[in-house]
Each structure stands twice: as structure tokens, then as C-alpha cells.
Amino acid sequence: MSQHDTPSWLSAGHDHIWPPYARFGAEALPVVSASGVRLRLADGRELIDGMANWWTACHGHAHPHLVEAIRAQAATLPHVMFAGLAHEGAYRLAERLTRLVPGDFTRVFLSESGSVSVEVALKMAVQYWMIAGKPEKTRFLAFRGGYHGDTLGTMPLCDPEEGMHAMYAGVFSPALLADLPINAQTEAALDETLARHADGVAALVVEPLAQGAGGMRFYPPHALDVLRRLCDRHGILLIFDEIFTGFARTGSMFAFEQSEAIPDILCLSKALSGGILPLAATLARRPIAEAFEAEHPAAVLMHGPTFMANPLACAAANASLDLFETQPRLAQAQALELQLKAELEPCVGLPGVVDVRVKGAIGVVELQRPSDALRHGFVARGVWVRPFGRVVYLTPPLIIGQEDLTHLTGAVVEVVTQWSRSAV
Ligand SMILES: Cc1ncc(COP(=O)(O)O)c(C=O)c1O
Structure with a gap:
């Protein structure tokens, strides 16, 4: 995001906000709106939300x-x-x-x-x-x-x-x-x-x-x-x-x-x-x-x-x-499980990946060690995925469509594969 795209409220509040689980000044992307499975940033970029707002937005954003x-x-x-x-x-x-x-x-x-x-x-x-x-x-x-x-x-x-x-x-x-x-x-x-x-x-x-x-x-x-x-x-x-x-x-x-x-x-x-x-x-x-x-x-x-x-x-x-x-939310969650299992499979056996597991609408790739560097790779691929510790995971809104989920899982596979080649 260039300085030109940085909203004035972000700069004005930057030295005053106390962020969660992070040091002062930790990067936070300015979001101006959200709908369905997409977050819209101040510079016009859109990210597919792989987190459902800390696992809450089951029906997507702004239903x-x-x-x-x-x-x-x-x-x-x-x-x-x-x-x-x-x-x-x-x-x-x-x-x-x-x-x-x-x-x-x-x-x-x-x-x-x-x-x-x-x-x-x-x-x-x-x-x-x-x-x-x-x-x-x-x-x-x-x-x-x-x-x-x-x-x-x-x-x-x-x-x-x-x-x-x-x-x-x-x-x-x-x-x-x-x-x-x-x-x-x-x-x-x-x-x-x-x-x-x-x-x-x-x-x-x-x-x-x-x-x-x-x-x-x-x-x-x-x-x-x-x-x-x-x-x-x-x-x-x-x-x-x-x-x-x-x-x-x-x-x-x-x-x-x-x-x-x-x-x-x-x-x-x-x-x-x-x-x-x-x-x-x-x-x-x-x-x-x-x-x-x-x-x-x-x-x-x-x-x-x-x-x-x-x-x-x-x-x-x-x-x-x-x-x-x-709405068929349960059926959607069950379908997500099948798709997550199939599409995260390429991470199995990658050097540095210790486990790949899926339960319902939760998909997890566990790494040998933590890596903060992964975050930027996700944003660059148009998705919002926020790993914690050694855990890269997806908990998308239950309403996510097949193509958008494929975009999310594809980003996880790419980012983890790249990390695995360079860091292990
Ligand atoms: C299982 C569980 N219990 C309790 C909490 C705390 O909820 P809150 O963050 O709304 O206080 C969380 C939050 O992630 C959670 O996952």
C-alpha cells in the first residue's frame, strides 16, 4: 500500500491504538467494507476472508x-x-x-x-x-x-x-x-x-x-x-x-x-x-x-x-x-470438509510440514516452526489468512463458494510450498 493510499485515520491513530497480541505499530491493513466472503481494503484491493473474522462470520460479511x-x-x-x-x-x-x-x-x-x-x-x-x-x-x-x-x-x-x-x-x-x-x-x-x-x-x-x-x-x-x-x-x-x-x-x-x-x-x-x-x-x-x-x-x-x-x-x-x-449451513460445512481435505492434501509430506488435518470447516497445516514471513505471501495472493505460531489454518465463512475456497487453499499450498523450499 503506497503512502498515497493510506487513509488519514490510519496514520492519525497509528500512535494511539493499542493492538491485540502485538507490539505497538504492528501492521494492520485498513478495511473499508466487507460483504460475502470478501474484505475490501482502502486501496481497493479485495481479500477472500479465510478466517471468518476470528471464526465468527458463518454467514459471510454483512449478510x-x-x-x-x-x-x-x-x-x-x-x-x-x-x-x-x-x-x-x-x-x-x-x-x-x-x-x-x-x-x-x-x-x-x-x-x-x-x-x-x-x-x-x-x-x-x-x-x-x-x-x-x-x-x-x-x-x-x-x-x-x-x-x-x-x-x-x-x-x-x-x-x-x-x-x-x-x-x-x-x-x-x-x-x-x-x-x-x-x-x-x-x-x-x-x-x-x-x-x-x-x-x-x-x-x-x-x-x-x-x-x-x-x-x-x-x-x-x-x-x-x-x-x-x-x-x-x-x-x-x-x-x-x-x-x-x-x-x-x-x-x-x-x-x-x-x-x-x-x-x-x-x-x-x-x-x-x-x-x-x-x-x-x-x-x-x-x-x-x-x-x-x-x-x-x-x-x-x-x-x-x-x-x-x-x-x-x-x-x-x-x-x-x-x-x-x-439455509443449508450444516451441509455447507460438511462440503467444506471434503474440499479442504482434497485441496490441502498437496501439503502432506512437504519438508517442514508436520501435519495436515481437517475437521468440518477447519483446515490446518502445521509447520515444524513458526514463521511470521508467511503473512505477506497470503495478502499478495488476495487472501486473508493469519497463521499463529506453527499453525496455518483456514476457517472460512460457511457460505464460501467452491471457487473462492479453491483460491484460499491454493494460496495456502503455494505459500507453504514456497516456505518449505526456502526455509527448511
Ligand atoms: C474456545 C474459546 N473459548 C473462549 C474464547 C474467548 O472468547 P472472546 O475472545 O470472545 O473473549 C475463545 C476465543 O477465541 C475461544 O476460541
Whole structure:
């Protein structure tokens, strides 16, 4: 981008913006509009979005049904405080979610980000045990390779070594950490850990089937059944964090549907609002919710973010659910899986490539070592792909057409092949 094409707002704010996960001054491309699967830059270039806006834009960008729902909502009730006042969008959304999600989920707490929805789940679990007369159950168990957010309550649940919060080691007390029970050995180890710590553990938190920001690793559904069994055996609540995997990303509406297991508490966000406004939901099953009907000082969930259940975000989420009901999103995700598998195959066996894997609409090429240099190669090829660490991955909008996906996978194969020749 020449200086001539650099918008004045970009230069004016450059020394004032605090960017995420990056040093000051880190390059950021100015985007002026987005529609379908394309991002439009200030200099007129278009990039095919391989990330779906951090895995949220399942229907693509600026879907007219979502935009119209927000426009109508903005004209009538853009926001209203949610304590003591109610609005239709939130109540409709809560009811629809309890119908959509398999299992006896009866209550929905609406917040404004994924991390907060996990924090709410943790608080629900701790208060549940207070009500049950076991206030000593305050700890959590999480898994190596996991990621559950950036807040102080969720960082302890992330992988403490490979995760992005490693520098905080010692700042807070970490959660108990285990390997996912994917075989007899890891199952026995988890069983033993839970037996030893059951008295103090409130809940176990896990991303079903696909660990996202911790490394885009996949694992088989039967591990979720093992988790359910072990939690029941040891009297521990099971929290599924479907913030990344929910809404068809892994090829089923919710990843846990590929197993028999149903969690006690479920966290949703990202694609919940069609990826267009910040919104998250924490859902509790009937026995958890019913515990909060007791006469007990802990039977009031002490949480209430200012912008919780924002009507614009709820309007977007209701509109997004309309699209899931009327459009073939699941079939699209399943078709993406086949195409990603076929078209990323040329990366298999390239020097420096340690793994190529696909689950639903997630395609991953894992390298031996990280390389920041890859990023420019993607933009030069007209695609938006942002590898992290050693992981080059695609999580495109579910509506992406065959040709555009071929363009994305082609760019990945070319960039990785070139890197493999020069760097290994
Ligand atoms: C599985 C999972 N949990 C929690 C979060 C945190 O969500 P947010 O960034 O909205 O706070 C993320 C975000 O990437 C996630 O992938």
C-alpha cells in the first residue's frame, strides 16, 4: 500500500491504538467494507476472508438478513439495561437456544464476550456447589492445548506452557491440568487425578472435539463420553466451551452432538450473533438451574454486565438462527470438509510440514516452526489468512463458494510450498 493510499485515520491513530497480541505499530491493513466472503481494503484491493473474522462470520460479511434485523432494532430499541427490564429479542433468543441445543438446557445467561461466558459458567458451577452445601468445591480442571479466554478467570484454564498466557505463570493459581482422555492411559490418569481432587473441584472445562486458539488440534468424540462418565463418577460438573466449535464449524450444529455426552453447562459466542455483534450465552441444564430455585444466599448468580443481552446483538443472533433454520449451513460445512481435505492434501509430506488435518470447516497445516514471513505471501495472493505460531489454518465463512475456497487453499499450498523450499 503506497503512502498515497493510506487513509488519514490510519496514520492519525497509528500512535494511539493499542493492538491485540502485538507490539505497538504492528501492521494492520485498513478495511473499508466487507460483504460475502470478501474484505475490501482502502486501496481497493479485495481479500477472500479465510478466517471468518476470528471464526465468527458463518454467514459471510454483512449478510442482508442480519443487517436488516440490526437496522430495525436500532430504530426502535438499540439498548436497554437488562435488570428489571425485559426485551423481546433476548427472551426469544433464550427460548430458541434452549430448543436448539440438545439436552435439557433450561436457562440462558446472555453476556457480551466468550471469555465472560466462560467466567459466568465458572461462577454458576461454584455457586451450584455452595447451594449443594459443598462450598469447598472451587477449583477447575482444564486440558493441555486448551484455550478459554484472556480474562483473569479464564487464563488459568488455558495451556500454561504452549498457550499465549505463559508469561503469567505464577501470577494466579493455575487450574488442575490434564491430558484429554483419548486412550486408556490418559483416561486412567484423568480418573486418578479427579479421584484425588474431587472434593475441591467444581467443574471440568473443555473445548469439544477441536481445541482452537491453543493449536487447532482435533480429538475423537468418544473422549467427550469419557469426560461425562468421569465427571458423573466423581461428582464434578462438566462445562463444554463451544465458543469456537458451535454453530456448525465442526460439521454438526454443536460439536458435542458427535458424541453421546451432554454437558451440565455450555458456553456459546462467536457465530452466535452471526459474527456481527458481540454476544455470548451460558446455558445451564435443568438440574443446575433448579438448584438456583432453592432458598439459599448463593442462589442468585452474582453477575450482570452493563451491556448484557444487548438488543442489537440479540436481533443479530435471532436473525442468524433464522438463517440456520432456512439455509443449508450444516451441509455447507460438511462440503467444506471434503474440499479442504482434497485441496490441502498437496501439503502432506512437504519438508517442514508436520501435519495436515481437517475437521468440518477447519483446515490446518502445521509447520515444524513458526514463521511470521508467511503473512505477506497470503495478502499478495488476495487472501486473508493469519497463521499463529506453527499453525496455518483456514476457517472460512460457511457460505464460501467452491471457487473462492479453491483460491484460499491454493494460496495456502503455494505459500507453504514456497516456505518449505526456502526455509527448511
Ligand atoms: C474456545 C474459546 N473459548 C473462549 C474464547 C474467548 O472468547 P472472546 O475472545 O470472545 O473473549 C475463545 C476465543 O477465541 C475461544 O476460541
